[in-house]
Amino acid sequence: QKEVEQNSGPLSVPEGAIASLNCTYSDRGSQSFFWYRQYSGKSPELIMSIYSNGDKEDGRFTAQLNKASQYVSLLIRDSQPSDSATYLCAVNSPRGSTLGRLYFGRGTQLTVWP
Amino acid sequence: DAGVIQSPRHEVTEMGQEVTLRCKPISGHDYLFWYRQTMMRGLELLIYFNNNVPIDDSGMPEDRFSAKMPNASFSTLKIQPSEPRDSAVYFCASSRTSGSLYEQFFGPGTRLTVL
Numbered sequence: 482q483k484e485v486e487q488n489s490g491p492l493s494v495p496e497g498a499i500a501s502l503n504c505t506y507s508d509r510g511s512q513s514f515f516w517y518r519q520y521s522g523k524s525p526e527l528i529m530s531i532y533s534n535g536d537k538e539d540g541r542f543t544a545q546l547n548k549a550s551q552y553v554s555l556l557i558r559d560s561q562p563s564d565s566a567t568y569l570c571a572v573n574s575p576r577g578s579t580l581g582r583l584y585f586g587r588g589t590q591l592t593v594w595p
Numbered sequence: 596d597a598g599v600i601q602s603p604r605h606e607v608t609e610m611g612q613e614v615t616l617r618c619k620p621i622s623g624h625d626y627l628f629w630y631r632q633t634m635m636r637g638l639e640l641l642i643y644f645n646n647n648v649p650i651d652d653s654g655m656p657e658d659r660f661s662a663k664m665p666n667a668s669f670s671t672l673k674i675q676p677s678e679p680r681d682s683a684v685y686f687c688a689s690s691r692t693s694g695s696l697y698e699q700f701f702g703p704g705t706r707l708t709v710l
Contacts (some may be wrong), residue, residue, distance in 0.1 A: 503613055513697045520673065524701040525638070532696070573697045579651055581626045581692065583699055588636045 484508060487570050487586035496595050500557040502568050504586055507551070510575030514546055514553045515583065517569040525569055529555060560593040567591070597621070599702035600601040607708045614615050616705045617686030619668055628688040628699060629662055629672050638686075644670065677709045 487504045494500045502516075513532055517525035531537045531544040531553065541554040553572075557564055570586040608614055610618040610638045620627045628643040643654040650696070659678070664670040674681055684706050688699040 504638055515698065517701075526703050527698055571699075581645060581690065581697055582628075582640065582643060582651065583697060585638045592663060 484584035485570055485586040487568075487573050487589050488505050489587070489589065491556045491592060493592045493594065494560050496560060496562060496593055498593075500564065500591055500593070502555040502557075502570075503585075504553045504570030504571075504572075505551055506553070506572045506584070509548070509551065509573055511572045512527070512575060513573040514544070514557045514570040516542075516544060516553075516587075517571060519567045519569060519588065521566075532595050553575050554556070557591075562590075562595055564592050570583040599687055599700055599703050601685075601688055601702035603705060604703060605656040605706050605708075607710065608677055609710050610678055611676040612709075613673065614677045614681075614707060614709075616672040616674075616685050616687075616707070618670045618672070618702060620641075620666070620670070620687070620689030621691075621700060624689035624691045624699075626690045626692070626699075627664060627670050628690075629670070630688065630701075632686060633683045633685045633703075639673070656700075674707075677707075679709045682707055682709050 485506050490531040516529040518528045529544040531546045537544045541558045547556045567588040567590045569588045569589045571583040601621045629641040632638045641654045642662045647664045662672045684704045686704045688701045690699040
């Protein structure tokens with residue numbers, strides 16, 4: 482079982498729609514959850530961090546965390562063509578021996594068409 | 596504040612040659628990570644350091660790969676001898692344990708091509 486799984490995609494939405502990206506994780510002890518955006522040919526860029534159950538909003542982006550169900554999601558409202566990228570979910574390792582490490586999902590490729 | 600710095604940005608070499616990739620983490624960060632990314636395997640953690648000490652090198656594919664962190668502001672990843680299957684983008688990332696826990700920031704990457 483992989484530590485972090487994402488809906489494989491690709492996901493294609495029209496401009497102005499809501500894009501929903503989902504991620505599940507296996508270790509209940511994880512405490513820190515992240516979403517990275519990676520444009521083609523570029524490095525991953527941290528766009529959201531969430532540590533508590535519930536929603537966290539930042540502009541058009543909302544991260545949702547449900548620790549009981551072990552899932553994290555990212556909603557992008559009013560999607561723009563510039564949001565077209567691969568989105569990576571990352572979860573911290575709670576174990577003392579590997580503290581500081583993040584486990585990354587394979588990513589979901591999002592395309593927003595005009 | 597400067598981000599993570601990597602060099603070179605592109606490297607083309609021939610099979611059998613030694614390749615050295617370099618990384619300067621963000622000042623004040625105590626964790627440094629080396630990743631490799633390919634289409635087939637996605638983002639793979641190779642090795643990471645905490646306070647200049649290697650913590651987990653289980654992702655290093657084989658003995659041809661080695662990494663060092665002689666001080667808090669510099670790390671190298673060396674491949675000797677290089678093989679075509681090592682062609683990938685290699686990222687360095689850093690983070691710190693205080694403040695926002697475990698947020699990692701990536702460098703621009705080194706695109707390695709082994710002919």
